[in-house]
Amino acid sequence: MGMEEKAKKLLILYASETGNAIDAAERLGRQAERRGCPVSLLSIDDFDPSSLPDQEIVIFVVSTTGQGDNPDSIKVFWKFLLQRNLTQNWLCRVSYAVFGLGDSSYQKYNFVAKKLDKRLSDLGAIAMVERGLGDDQHPSGYEGALDPWMSTLWKALYQKDPKLFPKGPELMTSNMSLMDQPKVQITYHDVAEGTLNFSSTPDVKLLEMQIESTRFILPGKLSGKYSPDCFLKMVKNDPLSKAGCGKDVRHFEFEAVSSTIEYEVGDVVHILPGQDAAAVDAFIKRCNLNPESYIRVEPKDNKENEQSYDLRNTLKSPVRLKTFVELAMDVASASPRRYFFEVMSYFATAEHEKERLQYFASPEGRDDLYEYNQKERRTVLEVMKIFPLFVLEDFPSVQMPFEWLVQLVPPLKTRAFSISSSHSAHPNQVHLTVSVVSWTTPYKRKRTGLCSSWLAELDPQKRVLMPAWFQKGSLSAPPPSLPLILVGPGTGCAPFRGFVEERALQSQSVQLLPSFSSLVVEMKRMTSYTEIFGCFIHKRVESFLKKKVVAFLLPSPETSNRRFTCSIK
Numbered sequence: 001m002g003m004e005e006k007a008k009k010l011l012i013l014y015a016s017e018t019g020n021a022i023d024a025a026e027r028l029g030r031q032a033e034r035r036g037c038p039v040s041l042l043s044i045d046d047f048d049p050s051s052l053p054d055q056e057i058v059i060f061v062v063s064t065t066g067q068g069d070n071p072d073s074i075k076v077f078w079k080f081l082l083q084r085n086l087t088q089n090w091l092c093r094v095s096y097a098v099f100g101l102g103d104s105s106y107q108k109y110n111f112v113a114k115k116l117d118k119r120l121s122d123l124g125a126i127a128m129v130e131r132g133l134g135d136d137q138h139p140s141g142y143e144g145a146l147d148p149w150m151s152t153l154w155k156a157l158y159q160k161d162p163k164l165f166p167k168g169p170e171l172m173t174s175n176m177s178l179m180d181q182p183k184v185q186i187t188y189h190d191v192a193e194g195t196l197n198f199s200s201t202p203d204v205k206l207l208e209m210q211i212e213s214t215r216f217i218l219p220g221k222l223s224g225k226y227s228p229d230c231f232l233k234m235v236k237n238d239p240l241s242k243a244g245c246g247k248d249v250r251h252f253e254f255e256a257v258s259s260t261i262e263y264e265v266g267d268v269v270h271i272l273p274g275q276d277a278a279a280v281d282a283f284i285k286r287c288n289l290n291p292e293s294y295i296r297v298e299p300k301d302n303k304e305n306e307q308s309y310d311l312r313n314t315l316k317s318p319v320r321l322k323t324f325v326e327l328a329m330d331v332a333s334a335s336p337r338r339y340f341f342e343v344m345s346y347f348a349t350a351e352h353e354k355e356r357l358q359y360f361a362s363p364e365g366r367d368d369l370y371e372y373n374q375k376e377r378r379t380v381l382e383v384m385k386i387f388p389l390f391v392l393e394d395f396p397s398v399q400m401p402f403e404w405l406v407q408l409v410p411p412l413k414t415r416a417f418s419i420s421s422s423h424s425a426h427p428n429q430v431h432l433t434v435s436v437v438s439w440t441t442p443y444k445r446k447r448t449g450l451c452s453s454w455l456a457e458l459d460p461q462k463r464v465l466m467p468a469w470f471q472k473g474s475l476s477a478p479p480p481s482l483p484l485i486l487v488g489p490g491t492g493c494a495p496f497r498g499f500v501e502e503r504a505l506q507s508q509s510v511q512l513l514p515s516f517s518s519l520v521v522e523m524k525r526m527t528s529y530t531e532i533f534g535c536f537i538h539k540r541v542e543s544f545l546k547k548k549v550v551a552f553l554l555p556s557p558e559t560s561n562r563r564f565t566c567s568i569k
């Protein structure tokens, strides 16, 4: 070891609900590293908020979810920051920058970034640059704001401490030998060795182990536990909407397998969707891999996360390659990120291919890439067809190692649904009211939502096990003493079905009105309808009323009211 001073690390903390803020934070981290500045990149829940005053510089990348809500991972940090005993100069030695990810079509646009910025400043921290606000509505998504914000940030950081960027804030290495390295390493095992561990394990337990191992290794950190709370099996799949009405709304019933479930009305269940088997096979074939081989995926640098090292050791059992792709890599629904194209460009050995891919990855090509890729919701498989990685057509020189694909193919994410049943009314069951998502892209390609269309096609007779995680919902059950008026648009009213079921169980009379229009006419004339009716009106309902969007216990206008409510007597 030399005697040089250990290089200072730039601390980047992110809070993400669905992964975009992780991508943005990773992009920031890579850009800093390419300028010679080492980085410490952490999910904000892995950072001890009491040590914030000891940090010289912190970069925050945070998204907004719900209706102006915090992502789960920032909740503890935010609660700590709100403590009254923190003084106005608690953070006086800290310089910071905030980049937010949001969508300006929401009323509380980038609310989390804005309130974090204000609170940090109120506690004495110094903003190095004005906060950046990424907007889904921008022609190139949040990246439209991120690129210029980063340029300003590098200059500000250099001004604050030139040692951070030894060769200046503009320097970018073009030396191929200094290219980023994949963050994971893969060891291949032969089939006999892989199956040895599992041969006597029951199927549910085996699936649980596989899910835990595969999801643990996913790049970045999404909110949620690795191991599912339970496995669900579908027992009913009934259409609620009339055939040919242009909408497909379903009533699903599931039963818990092998363990009991617990939830309250208004809670949310997250489901890991299955992927199309043909798509998974096509992907593996294109990668020239053996689907039956067993792989062990490990992070390259264990030192960064010493606290989870033990756990990681216990999760090192090999997983069948096909199972890994099925459970962890979204090959047929999510669009690859910009970095995917950048890395592809490194693996193109033919100059014209490299140029085209580099253009897509550059600030000049950003809008074209967004048009082609994200807006069209191209999938990894489609991109690979157009930019074949292994087939000798347009880009015969590109060959992407599986390590890179594991890191860069978007992770398969769980999908959240409001529960539409009462656990007391249906012990060990959970019901969902789901609208099957479909839309047409700007180039008139038909797209469907991965999870809702997968659920709609499931046959209750077949024993398909789906991993599920339960989460407290933002709608709490209304107090039993108050009358209940429920108003909600579309399937947004799904949890109301659970509320009504619960009321019916408490032997209270439940009157289902066929129409709500007379009440609405009244309400439009009132300023404070809560008082006048003296009844419980949920906050969410209130905001719907303000927008004058009303429906009464109807998933959609085409849905039969009778069918939707028939289980409630």
Ligand SMILES: Cc1cc2nc3c(=O)[nH]c(=O)nc-3n(C[C@H](O)[C@H](O)[C@H](O)COP(=O)(O)O)c2cc1C
Residues within 6 Å of the ligand: 015, 016, 017, 018, 019, 020, 021, 022, 063, 064, 065, 066, 067, 068, 069, 071, 101, 102, 103, 104, 106, 107, 108, 109, 110, 111, 136, 142
């Ligand atoms: C369910 C949902 C709720 C959202 N609510 C808001 C919101 O209230 N305000 C806002 O500015 N953006 C909102 N957004 C947009 C997200 O902040 C934006 O898509 C962001 O890129 C997500 O980043 P993440 O993947 O890191 O969570 C919402 C997005 C979703 C899917």
